[in-house]
Amino acid sequence: MPKSIVRNLILGGALLFSLPSFALSEVGEQSLKRLQGRWAEINYQLPETQREAAFAKLADEAESALKAEPQAAELLVWRGIILSTWAGAKGGLGALDLVKQARGEFEAAIKLDAKALDGSAYTSLGSLYYQVPGWPISFGDDKRAEQLLKQALSLNPTGIDANYFYGDFLLRQKRYAEAQVALEKALAAPARPGREVADAGRRKEAQALLQKVQAAKE
Structure with a gap:
């Protein structure tokens, strides 16, 4: 290409x-x-x-x-x-x-x-x-x-999406410790006014990935 x-x-x-x-x-x-x-x-x-x-x-x-x-x-x-x-x-x-x-x-x-x-x-x-x-x-x-x-x-170190997608990437790379840190940051991200539905959905996805990370580390 x-x-x-x-x-x-x-x-x-x-x-x-x-x-x-x-x-x-x-x-x-x-x-x-x-x-x-x-x-x-x-x-x-x-x-x-x-x-x-x-x-x-x-x-x-x-x-x-x-x-x-x-x-x-x-x-x-x-x-x-x-x-x-x-x-x-x-x-x-x-x-x-x-x-x-x-x-x-x-x-x-x-x-x-x-x-x-x-x-x-x-x-x-x-x-x-x-x-x-x-x-x-x-x-x-x-x-x-x-x-x-x-x-x-x-540009956005505490952002929910930036940390979620980096965590997802790290999980796929089997870099579990780093993935856990990123996903925990995503879950702790500040709320975005007017984006309540998106925030709730993304947190649910981040929590699901975090469970995968924890299972992989066991």
Whole structure:
């Protein structure tokens, strides 16, 4: 798979700064909150059989929001998150195109404002790199994943998502002691106002992974 200039800059560690982001309009803020809230409802409250269609519809909403504000790093991040979780709901090789689209959104967000939403683009991009297959099927790369996840943690060391995904990565690498530390940090993360459903769902996932870590250490 050919490497874009943006990918080389981001993943090679040569991106030393980012362009200033454009402030979201009031409508953009409302769109962002709507996308975040609906994503949490779909991901954590909707039956699995209904998620694929619901994420597809939400991806369209995110695309419409981005057309109105194409320079909004926050909306790019969230369209990427929606696309990647839609891919997870879809499954199989048919999901790889969605994953590639998500990667593009995260890379574009980092180019605009790497610190947007506390570095969430790094967290989400890193999670893709350790969860998708490697070459020649896709772009999975554990080394790149860890670089990106650590970058996310440097921007948001106490964040629930940054610590959860790093803990998940470490568990898959059988680095159990490190995974336990990361997951315990995720469970102790401060609450995010307006993100109660997402926080509750993520804590439940972190607790489940922590139980796996503890079982593996016994």
